[in-house]
Amino acid sequence: MAEKRAIIIGEKDNVATALENINKGDTIVAKVGDSENSIINLTAKKEIPFGHKISLVNIKKGEPIVKYNSTIGLATSLITEGDYVHVHNVESTRGRGDKRIVKE
């Protein structure tokens, strides 16, 4: 399987962003944005398109998804290391704008 690149923007982040299209089973080399040395290796469990997110650790349901050292949303189901992280397993803490009318 190919080696693919991803970027971790904040040092507290628990997700990385794919810098190229990633296939299931690819080895991912994820570099922390402002550091030359911190590199994480993991294996992709799903296909992850360029610009989309992959989990660096196991994230339990209800736990925060952290990018830019900030909470960008909460896990709506168990997310395991190497999983694809997106609207199917994350919900905004502000309410999803496109679902807002339904929620209210």
Place this chain on the structure above:
Amino acid sequence: MIPKFLGYHRPDNRIGIRNYVAIVPTVGCANEVVRKIAESVKNAIPFLHHEGCTQLAPDIEAVTQTLISLGKNPNFGAVLVVSLGCEGVNADRVAEEISNIGKPVEKIVIQELGTLRSLQEGIRIASTLMRHISSEEKDWYTLGDLVLGVKCGASDATSGIASNPAVGYAVDTIIEGGGTVVFGETTEIIGAEHLLAKRIPDPAVKEKILFMINRIEERAKSMGVDMRTGQPTPGNIAGGLTTIEEKSLGAIAKTGSHNISGALEFWESPRGKGLFMKDTPGREIEAMTGLAAAGVQLIAFTTGRGAPQGFPGIPVIKISANPQTSVRMEDNIDLDVSDIITKGISIKEKGEEILNFILKVANGQLTKSETIKYDETMDIYTTGPVI
């Protein structure tokens, strides 16, 4: 090495990185005269806006104060105010308040001189002012004297993960060096205001920024539109953005990580140094005017798809992390930081490169928009009806 640049010391102790004469119309009706004066005089910069008359009092006041602040911007050594004569903006006040800081200011009124004599007189005055300020000598200044604006436009997936964080790194370095950085785009903060609030230690500043965000949302609601609805957009979601927080954080990543010291209305300039938020729309034409009115010497502008424009008299550095855009729009893109994405170069390394480029431009190196004169369009943010 201590980062430094050569600049022009202005009477109000602000430092300019260019030495221009601003030609300021107090109403859009004076634009033709202003343009022709500027075309005839070396280093004369026209501010061709469309406001200044038949507007409600709060907008007239906002336009007046914005024009005063633009005239005070340190990149301009002198100012010629061009009035029509019957406009809502008080041209005498504009000229007087700019000259109060000790800058040479002259004024002509088209309805007093006639159009062609206004051109003749305007060219004579502007060229005299230009010769006068051209004798100003430059001196060395450090990061503490730098005032940078940051902006993103025509963004894409590369903006939030690469170019904005890289600019944020440069911003952090400038703030740590005692300098000043101003960012705008109030609408971009929607959804991440609770996260931005953590970077605002002063409760009064926090309250003012939340008020500004709420104010623009209420204006949209008065037209029956909820700005949060449909965020992130289907296009954002297809591009990998999961939540409104993530989208907004990607935009504000260009502001770095330091605390925000103040909030500015569209026409205001910062008092003191540090990181400031200014209430501007996202649209380039008005957003960059707001930054220029804050007295920024130059603007670091990230773009994914390729926003091409500069700004009158204020160098705008175009930075893209999209490898295709950096090639296709190379006539406009000053700095290609796409190797963050294509080669895994660190944000720190590219952030340092951006800072070095900022200092070079501060030192006189021309940007692409300055060189090819893609820098005329600007306008002033108004919110009320035109009468």
